[in-house]
Amino acid sequence: KFKCSWLINNTILPISELNYIxxxxxxxxxxxxxxxxxxxxxxxxxxxxxxxxxxxxxxxxKEAIAQFEAQGVDLSNIMKDLALGSGDDHLISVxxxxxxxxxxxxxxxxxxxxxxxxxxxxxxxAHRLKAGKDGAYNVLxxxxxxxxxxxxxxxxxxxxxxxxxxxxVVSLLNGQPDLLDQNGxxxxxxxxxxxxxxxxxTAMLRLINVCCLKHEKNRQNIYNTNIIDNLKHILxxxxxxxxxxxxLQVVRRLCLDDDVRIEFGKAHEHARELGSHLLEQLTILLxxxxxPPLVSELMLTMATLxxxxxxxxxxxxxxxxxxxxxxxxxxxxxxxVQQANKL
Numbered sequence: 001k002f003k004c005s006w007l008i009n010n011t012i013l014p015i016s017e018l019n020y021i022x023x024x025x026x027x028x029x030x031x032x033x034x035x036x037x038x039x040x041x042x043x044x045x046x047x048x049x050x051x052x053x054x055x056x057x058x059x060x061x062k063e064a065i066a067q068f069e070a071q072g073v074d075l076s077n078i079m080k081d082l083a084l085g086s087g088d089d090h091l092i093s094v095x096x097x098x099x100x101x102x103x104x105x106x107x108x109x110x111x112x113x114x115x116x117x118x119x120x121x122x123x124x125x126a127h128r129l130k131a132g133k134d135g136a137y138n139v140l141x142x143x144x145x146x147x148x149x150x151x152x153x154x155x156x157x158x159x160x161x162x163x164x165x166x167x168x169v170v171s172l173l174n175g176q177p178d179l180l181d182q183n184g185x186x187x188x189x190x191x192x193x194x195x196x197x198x199x200x201x202t203a204m205l206r207l208i209n210v211c212c213l214k215h216e217k218n219r220q221n222i223y224n225t226n227i228i229d230n231l232k233h234i235l236x237x238x239x240x241x242x243x244x245x246x247x248l249q250v251v252r253r254l255c256l257d258d259d260v261r262i263e264f265g266k267a268h269e270h271a272r273e274l275g276s277h278l279l280e281q282l283t284i285l286l287x288x289x290x291x292p293p294l295v296s297e298l299m300l301t302m303a304t305l306x307x308x309x310x311x312x313x314x315x316x317x318x319x320x321x322x323x324x325x326x327x328x329x330x331x332x333x334x335x336x337v338q339q340a341n342k343l
Contacts, residue, residue: 034072036074129176140169143165159199170207177214188207216259287320299336299343
């Protein structure tokens with residue numbers, strides 16, 4: 001806004017009679033556009049190098065990468081190896097296709113493909129993106145739903161089967177949480193509500209952690225299922241440190257504000273509500289676990305939830321000097337001492 005005089009019909013209007021003039025400057029930033037290609041385009045170039053230039057697979061791949069990088073193409077989402085399965089499909093695509101076929105005929109056969117699927121997805125984000133485009137998410141959710149029903153109806157009480165399917169979903173969604181839909185959210189909630197097995201719960205918490213990273217919509221959808229009750233129940237299982245560690249990470253992930261696509265998230269609201277429900281329980285856990293590795297997880301989680309003065313006062317009243325105990329028990333551990341001082 002600028003104050004100025006205005007000349008109208010050769011008459012200078014005084015500033016007092018003028019409204020502020022809003023001047024909007026549109027700044028045009030030159031955005032550096034990143035060039036991208038499809039997996040199919042990359043594969044075609046590699047094959048052309050092999051067929052037309054008589055290159056070995058290694059030489060063809062090296063030449064294709066050099067060509068695209070010289071043109072400013074981003075290859076981070078491209079599978080650069082030529083480890084193809086049958087025909088012209090990559091191994092990850094072949095496995096997804098086999099999963100689709102076997103799930104309709106014999107789900108036990110589908111389970112046999114999951115180890116290869118997990119190994120392929122764990123290679124890099126490019127393999128996971130390819131699996132997602134090939135429809136792996138819907139196949140795995142269908143398989144998980146089926147195995148969950150079998151587990152709850154005593155048809156198959158092998159929890160490791162269920163854990164393997166969940167781990168497959170975790171591997172797929174790592175780095176691409178956009179695939180999670182409402183059906184998946186509801187399935188997560190049902191598993192948390194109706195399962196007491198520690199291995200299954202730990203796997204489900206890993207899945208939630210992956211889905212909540214850099215994805216505000218997933219955080220809100222999962223939080224709105226009243227997951228606080230599930231977290232309170234899991235935190236009461238004090239003897240399982242691994243399960244507690246995953247649960248504490250879920251609490252922190254629900255309070256993140258790391259999705260650049262969302263202007264205003266609900267990190268503060270989540271932290272406030274989680275703090276009002278969980279801080280007392282976390283304080284008791286801290287009193288019972290003053291040594292690593294759980295002590296660091298607990299203090300980090302509590303610090304995440306202490307977003308209001310009344311919450312800080314609540315913890316201060318209930319801690320019974322636990323922070324001094326932590327400092328005394330870990331005086332030679334720099335990381336723990338720093339976290340205790342921050343808290």
